[in-house]
Amino acid sequence: MKQAPFIAVEGPIGAGKTTLASMLAEELSLPVIKEIVEENPFIDKFYQNMDDWSFQLEMFFLCNRYKQLKDTVTEYIDRGKPVISDYHIYKNLIFSDRTLQGNERGKYRQIYHVLTDDLPKPNIIIYIRAELDTLLKRIAKRGRSFEEGIDHSYLQQLIEDYDAAMASLAEQEPSTPIITIDGNAVDFVENKEQFEAISSRIKELM
Ligand SMILES: Nc1ncnc2c1ncn2[C@@H]1O[C@H](COP(=O)(O)OP(=O)(O)OP(=O)(O)O)[C@@H](O)[C@H]1O
Numbered sequence: 332m333k334q335a336p337f338i339a340v341e342g343p344i345g346a347g348k349t350t351l352a353s354m355l356a357e358e359l360s361l362p363v364i365k366e367i368v369e370e371n372p373f374i375d376k377f378y379q380n381m382d383d384w385s386f387q388l389e390m391f392f393l394c395n396r397y398k399q400l401k402d403t404v405t406e407y408i409d410r411g412k413p414v415i416s417d418y419h420i421y422k423n424l425i426f427s428d429r430t431l432q433g434n435e436r437g438k439y440r441q442i443y444h445v446l447t448d449d450l451p452k453p454n455i456i457i458y459i460r461a462e463l464d465t466l467l468k469r470i471a472k473r474g475r476s477f478e479e480g481i482d483h484s485y486l487q488q489l490i491e492d493y494d495a496a497m498a499s500l501a502e503q504e505p506s507t508p509i510i511t512i513d514g515n516a517v518d519f520v521e522n523k524e525q526f527e528a529i530s531s532r533i534k535e536l537m
């Protein structure tokens with residue numbers, strides 16, 4: 332049987348993933364799975380000292396997302412019910428390749444594959460690309476204290492890592508459509524027509 336639509340919204344920090352996933356969930360009457368941010372015990376420490384805290388933080392994200400993915404599969408995918416998520420589990424590798432070094436990066440990759448290789452993955456991806464200026468404005472607008480001093484070069488590297496990762500996902504899974512949105516030019520929040528254009532493309536794919 333064909334897998335039920337499992338839509339993931341992706342993009343670098345502050346691109347608008349949660350915003351767009353929530354809007355689409357409402358428009359398409361879909362359940363939405365959102366990343367848990369507030370209860371993360373390592374995120375503050377990580378932004379203060381990335382070298383010391385990256386392994387703990389990446390493992391925390393991985394364990395949480397693994398649990399959420401398993402629950403999503405049991406509750407929705409295995410029952411043929413469509414669902415939308417404000418992230419793709421693959422983002423663990425995007426971030427960990429950037430924040431972890433040497434031995435720890437290798438160990439983390441192995442654990443990632445052991446945990447996730449046999450689980451269903453999103454089969455429709457929406458990728459919001461955005462430039463550094465746009466991301467900085469949105470991060471400031473949201474005003475999370477731990478992101479106040481976010482390193483601009485870290486963000487810029489993540490923008491590039493995301494481009495490379497989406498190209499790599501497209502090669503690994505050619506049957507999974509990736510809808511790329513130019514987050515600098517397309518304003519799905521203020522511009523109703525632009526939002527409707529995105530939601531119609533998703534409807535066609537479902
Ligand atoms: N198209 C847009 N135009 C203007 N503001 C936007 C737009 N999209 C999102 N925002 C605002 O930018 C901020 C960040 O958006 P959001 O939290 O959805 O990003 P995110 O990609 O989910 O972030 P994170 O990577 O941290 O999970 C929010 O304040 C949101 O209201």
Ligand SMILES: Nc1nc(=O)c2ncn([C@H]3C[C@H](O)[C@@H](CO)O3)c2[nH]1
Binds near residue numbers: 366426430
């Ligand atoms: N290092 C690291 N690894 C991840 O897997 C990851 N996922 C999200 N984030 C950061 C982005 C926002 O600041 C904040 C909320 O999304 O957490 C991450 N940081």
